[in-house]
Amino acid sequence: MNNMRLENAKVIEHKQFRNDYRLLVLECPGVGLAAKPGQFVHLRIPGQEPFILRRPFSIFKADDRTITLLYKKIGRGTTAMESIRDGDLISLLGPLGNGFPLDRKGIFPVVVGGGYGVAAMYLLAKQFPQPGAVFIGGRKADDILCVGDFEAMKWQVHLSTEDGSAGSKGLVTELLESWFAGDGAGRNVEIFACGPDGMLKAVTRQAEKRGLKAWISLDTHMGCGVGVCLACVCKTRDEKGNEQWGRVCKEGPVFECRRIVWSDDVPTKA
């Protein structure tokens, strides 16, 4: 039996977070209680009628009464979400997916988040007994999210933007690379990352190079969100090197990076 539920969640708050980013707080005790870091919910966008698919969003924050989503307006569905009002009811399926591995004792956690990918990382960071280091990247200053949340947990915060408008100029994985050469040297690091494919592929290459474990959370277009439609697959390999399709919604969204067979189509700038 899965622990997912189908809940009609009441909108407690829906507000702009920054520019194209918005926060959606939903009352859904069932999902909230069951949620684990790195899991997601599959949300039915109201008033989207000719379009029928739900949209997946990481559980940014959760407690025994609510969950909070942090989302970016990027297309049809997330644009339609703008019209969600306080008090509306929204159908929610979740929590879904495997989530990040917990109880990773004795490691120094390094979190890497690109854009809205950071939303997947807050709950994870919170459950580590000791603070780690977080690398937050984005195209420009507006895309750097949740710095305060990590600072409040006493994490080392490293920022980078492609245009240099906040933190160091460049890719977040470049920043990570130089950290490994300095501050990060000699630590028993495990990486936890969520962001665009290019970033995750670069993280994979770094982890392989340094012999570190890296847990990466993938972002694919989804149909059902629960494992029945086989739409969200990515190529994975098992321990023996046999390749098979992994369902991002079910076996994922989090995979140890060596499990992923990256396609040459995914560009890495780093």
Next chain:
Amino acid sequence: MNNMRLENAKVIEHKQFRNDYRLLVLECPGVGLAAKPGQFVHLRIPGQEPFILRRPFSIFKADDRTITLLYKKIGRGTTAMESIRDGDLISLLGPLGNGFPLDRKGIFPVVVGGGYGVAAMYLLAKQFPQPGAVFIGGRKADDILCVGDFEAMKWQVHLSTEDGSAGSKGLVTELLESWFAGDGAGRNVEIFACGPDGMLKAVTRQAEKRGLKAWISLDTHMGCGVGVCLACVCKTRDEKGNEQWGRVCKEGPVFECRRIVWSDDVPTKA
């Protein structure tokens, strides 16, 4: 060249009129100025997306700046219209259809309106130099509309409801029948009617019996509203008795009642 326009009309006011009836006031100087009694507009309902057809509504009131619609919630589209807010923009095509014949000199006008059909009659009544008699019918008191409007123009107002909750109990055409036998006797009457098919068929039978002209406005489901799709047709006969399809949106919605070939399927209770 038609005098119709396609206008993005601004909603000036949208409010409940009574129960399932609502008033929608739209700013659309082009359509307002051109409107003749009995014409209609074809309105695109906002937020109705998987559904693509416009909906026709009679022009209830019009001036050089606005038009007012009076509509009843009866199905998908009119229910979706509830969410129209002041300030919204609504695409409007109109004025459409032939409208009632004007300049009918020397006649005593008798208006018969059933339910929202009354909405088609106010502009017509207003242009007569002398007041006439209006017969307003409905299922129950709530369906009796615009009594005040006609009283303000000093028309004789006769009411009937099927359940007897307002005016006399019965069908409006029964009321008309008894009026002809009393007050109405000997007048040079012409009838103008809008309402359900059953009512219009009964009016037709009365007009034929008494040798009167009756102008009736038909209500059919429409596609284009302008005469291209041939969806809205009703069977008509010309002076020589030849039958052909008449487009309610183009040759109509108003027909002299003898032009209509009533189907046996249309029930008349009177």
Next chain:
Amino acid sequence: MSRPRLETCVGAIRMKNPVMVASGTFGYGPEYDGVVDMGRLGAIVVKGISLEPWEGNPPPRLVEVTGGLVNAIGLQNPGVDGFVREYMPFLRQKGVPVIVNIWGRSVEEYAEVAARFDGVAGVAGLELNISCPNIKEGGIAFGTDPGAAARVISAARKATKLTLIPKLSPNVPDIALFAKIAEDAGADAVSLINSIPAMVIDIETRRPALANTTGGLTGPAVHPVAVRLVWQAAKAVKIPVIGMGGISGAREAIEFMLAGASAVAVGTANFTDPSVTAAVIDGIEEYLVRKGVGDVRDIIGAVRA
């Protein structure tokens, strides 16, 4: 960059842009006058014409469904003579190519209608409707039988020198076969899709929503099916393909062109928004500018499949 070229050709018909209106959704022209600037259209395709006036089906003839509508008008029309007398004078003065959609109940009737239009001033081409689902004889019966399709197209070809455009039925397993039949029979182009046979039942009355029982589905709902058919047809033949089905903006029109259509037609969307054709033309132009393409013909069949 200078403005991109939008001109395109279908047979001998030169169009100022690839956007036309689909048969049966624009009447015979005058109805939208004053609201649609007809001079901007690539071509006008008028409602289906037969030899003699035709009554069509009884109402209800149209019902709205999710993402489209189902119609069974049944090809009501005033016949060749009525059409030429009543509407050609208006159409001629618009300076836009007029394509007449024609149909018959037999091979001979199709040929005769084609012949009758041959000399008519202002008629640029004939769209041969062998795909209407809403009449008992003619129509789709010709469009789903390879032999009948070949016969009717050949007969029409012999009867007219006008640009001849058979309109194919979507209701076949192998559209490439029918496109090739049309090409071999001498057609100058093919157009597709006509509506997809469909049915709606009113569960309250237990009756079909349409008096004709079945009708044809059109509108946004059919677009992905139409794109697939246009792609398959365009791959199979060298003659131009006219794509239609569910266009409600420039995006859907561009999809058809990338799939291989040389021109497109907008149907049902005219009912939703009579200004849609102007928006489609403008949107195609904007797309070309944005993509740095100087000539609309460069996107025809440019899908990287």
Next chain:
Amino acid sequence: MSRPRLETCVGAIRMKNPVMVASGTFGYGPEYDGVVDMGRLGAIVVKGISLEPWEGNPPPRLVEVTGGLVNAIGLQNPGVDGFVREYMPFLRQKGVPVIVNIWGRSVEEYAEVAARFDGVAGVAGLELNISCPNIKEGGIAFGTDPGAAARVISAARKATKLTLIPKLSPNVPDIALFAKIAEDAGADAVSLINSIPAMVIDIETRRPALANTTGGLTGPAVHPVAVRLVWQAAKAVKIPVIGMGGISGAREAIEFMLAGASAVAVGTANFTDPSVTAAVIDGIEEYLVRKGVGDVRDIIGAVRA
């Protein structure tokens, strides 16, 4: 009035109500456990199974369109053995008839898969998928060729005593012909429709939205087409018809039954709302009560057309 009877039969399969889930939209059962009360379903149809495990197509495999989606999963599955080992234990304990959707690349493979399921405890019937548009061999090639359809259904019939339900392709001009072929070849029922071949092009990249180039359209957009096909098929045969395509509520399911379906399947709508099947069952019951109909079988084919 006492509660209406909802029981219905398809071949030897007795269902507590006419509502099942469609192949490929409900996985193999466990995925929706905890959210869907499987015990309420009339039957469960699992995702298509082949002799050996099958990889399916590369992603992207699915794209959303107006009123539906286009998919090209390509029948990925763990093969007969993998399925029976991994999923049948779970399915058996649900007490709901299990119908296995099967396919092969040749007549022999179809027959062999059918034979392999013959003895498997808990399997109530086989849905013979001769209509999948998303694989190169097998699938729709059998469903659009009368001869091939007859051969593959006969071969499967000889190979199994299970209730055999060929799933027909919508992509044919004459569905009645294929329904009759199925009946004559010994099928116990037919189901329809499978997805309608379709294509979506990303105009920004100029690439097909799906890696497989084409896919199949499903969801509300196809419903009026599916109702027409079910109506035509049901008129042509005496065996039961299972109707599907675009059901998203009781209304669409009832339309199928009025058109002649003895049972219905809900597909794509499960993705939109996993509780949809319960709503469809409740809605059918309410309809029967409202109409004073005591037995759901009384509305099968009751359209007054």
